[in-house]
Amino acid sequence: MRVLRGAVAGLAVAALAACAAPDIRVAAPTRAAAAPVALPPVKVFTASRPQPPQRSNADIARDFLDLHFRLEGGSTLPQFTRFETPITLRVTGTPAPGFNRDLTALLTRLQTEAGIPVRRVSGGAANITIQSVSRAEIRRALPKAACFVVPNVASLSEYRRNRRSPRTNWSLLRSRGKLAVFIPNDVSPQEVRDCLHEELAQAIGPLNDLYRLPDSIFNDDNIHAVLTGFDMLILRATYAPELRTGMSRAEVAARLPAVLARLNPGGARTASQRLPETPRAWIAAYEQALGPQASLRDRLRAANTAAAIARDLGWQDHRRALSHYTLGRMLHVREPELALQHFLTAQTYLQGLPGTRMHQAKLAVQLAAYEIAAGNGGAALARLTPAAAAAAQHENAALLSTLLMLQAEALDLQGRVVEARRVRLDSLGWARYGFGPDWAVEARLEEIAALRPSGS
Template identity: 90%
Template structure:
């Protein structure tokens, strides 16, 4: 399989990962300009409504609200009752207020939640902006997190083992804190805002079976989707209230969803199977930094075997192959490429998986470029870049555009390549942060293109 070994260098990169170190600039003309362009930001968008049945969405709503990630159940429904106030403390990163205000506008407009920012000493939700080191000292594996019944990181530390910060004991939502990093890329800050504020307001659980949601630990989606906004709008529907049991919510939910999402009443249910704890444990060990490379590979194989034995034909089967491909990219790049192609074969035609396909396109287009097939890479990259833009993932979008520039160079379209490469840099500054990271990503992708004979 000619060129697979050359492709391994880029296959090593996640679409949103930060390069670990600087590399030497390539000799051909692909280096970043002396002054990078301004940071680009996405215009206001309204995402597509969910394309699934209300029967499936009702099941998802109940499992999101009445279960926790560890598998325990919650006895009653909770939400904020009445208008929600929010304040910001700490030292917010540049661009934080812009992204927060945009998110609050979406929550009011799309989810119908009466939420507003205040400047006083107290609020229903406090967002504290602190360093990554402070977050890791409080919760070592977290990039950001949300806690009930506290208003600061110091208060959380004092009460971290008490009943008041235990989500399973929560019976009403009156005071919560969200802890967000202030020393990482703008996109990571924004992604944390979306995920943690959504959980502060609504569901506490994440479900791997959801292909079109931020309430999923697979990190496919960066911002709240149309499905997520529907879940939040249903959460604050007047038919529901804090204290209801699962049975009481289940009784009212069909009418709520029929009112909010009438198209879902005419769609047939798919009813994806539950995700077993064995697959979750294997998948999370494969991605976790604490295990050795050998143990991570074994875990990735285990996840793929479980998905196969269960007969899955959905995005989780594809995710299993994608993860295994990432584990194999250095030792067995040809086999890794087979897994990437298998993953794509499961995703084609599946609704709600365009972002999954866009992330896989990074790997598949990298192979095409490394083997000198610019036309094949361009055929993949255009639709994937459109998807990344529609889902506001700047890190993925910039990576796809950098790959597109290299493919254009292969096709002898140097003027277009320079334009696309320059366009990628503004998105990369939002997605990856510091200039040296942007330049390192550009150099790594430029090094993928075969040198002229």
């Protein structure tokens, strides 16, 4: 399930887009808002360039087992499940514009990168039904979800009738034959695509999410927008001929080393860097900090609790950085200097850490915004250039457009007006995919334009 996150510091963009796009306002506006612009056509990513996993096969085997034999609430599953026949998929409802293009691209990746026999059918029964409905309908069915997947049903109405039935209980699932994925059709194109990736991956693969994974969509931190190289390896291993539905955790564990050695030989030569488990206390605090329902005071208290737990456990990984990044985002309007310290602290834990390019790219937005507000165009560009490359590789249009808008402001500060105009125009096509409606694109453009010091 992709979780609906509320904005933690009052973004002037749609709430769903706020999950994918970082907060950037660090001070009150200092010059007039940007003039309205004619928006170019929507830009889309045409080729995937996933990075192979950078961790050891021993660590990946542990991840595989925890992803397949645990659920997000902490309960365990007694046996391994997957589809044992070629998978058919159909689409119902009213798909959003661009939906078919993104679904076709995803199915192609699943077939070629993960070796999964999945194909779309035009009618009749199917193993997986993707139903496109409004965001409001999804939230009426599951209030905290942006999108979700359910076993043994084929429509939202069927789910409503059976939501408390054992048939829709993931912990009771013993085989996979019929599932439904519910996707919003009235949000930004990127949000639709992100939901497709996450929910379809869980429909055919692991059911769990793990905060300890820095390089995966199987993680409720929403850092990654599309399936990564690690995710495709997990899915390919899920459908390895050595495994089958009904196996116990011990039986799968016994066969995994050979499976991973065959599929990921480089991982056999990589040293283990086993990250500790994520305690429920940290998860609860982090999720309350990001939740849209609690007051700002309660969210701040929760964010400080998460940071304290990470400190007391001695973490040196992306989860500790996330704790400080979250605090920075919540404090940047009321206490910008303290927020900056949290952002810089997060940076110290991410530098040189494998699998965290997207974490660093989102952090670069925050740090570059401070540089622009201070008139330091060169320093901002030094942060933004590698971050934009990471956002493009990971196909995050909302983040890429934000980074390019910031680049344009930094270039203007250096007097590179023609180059700034070209970069800003480029950002708008990506923004239309990432943020959706024109008003959301223009609001983000104006918010970033307000960062630059007056008179510059």
